[in-house]
Amino acid sequence: MPTNENRPDIIILKIDGARALKEASFYVKLTRHPHVVRTFGFVLDKKRDNQSNSVMLVQEYAPEGSLYDLLQGCHTTLDENILIEILLQITDAMIFLAYNHVVHGEGEGDGESDSASRLHPHSHPR
Secondary structure (H helix, E strand, C coil): CHHHHHCCCCCEEEECCCCHHHHHHHHHHHHCCCCCCCCEEEEEECCCCCCCCEEEEEEECCCCCCCHHHHHHHCCCCCCHHHHHHHHHHHHHHHHHHHHCHHHHHHHHCEEHHHHHHCCCCCCCC
């Protein structure tokens, strides 16, 4: 029987807007790549008129946040090998997105990428 130690930490994210269901479906579809944060599923937030304006995503928790957050919080120069590994992971994930006909875009212009571009917290160097 699984224990809490074997289960990943999760977070629930809310997506609003007309394209929320389509975006949530993309997250679920793209969950099989090792450098893309896993999405375990989603729930529609139904309104009184039976229209859905938002979706609640159940995703793997990335304790370091986005790559942007991680790099902003780094007060030392990163080792060249770490930077190369980050670049290889980003390249690998972007190829995967392109193969699945997904164009990766930034969030609301605040410099933070969406969860698809987060550095996977359990990744290992190649």
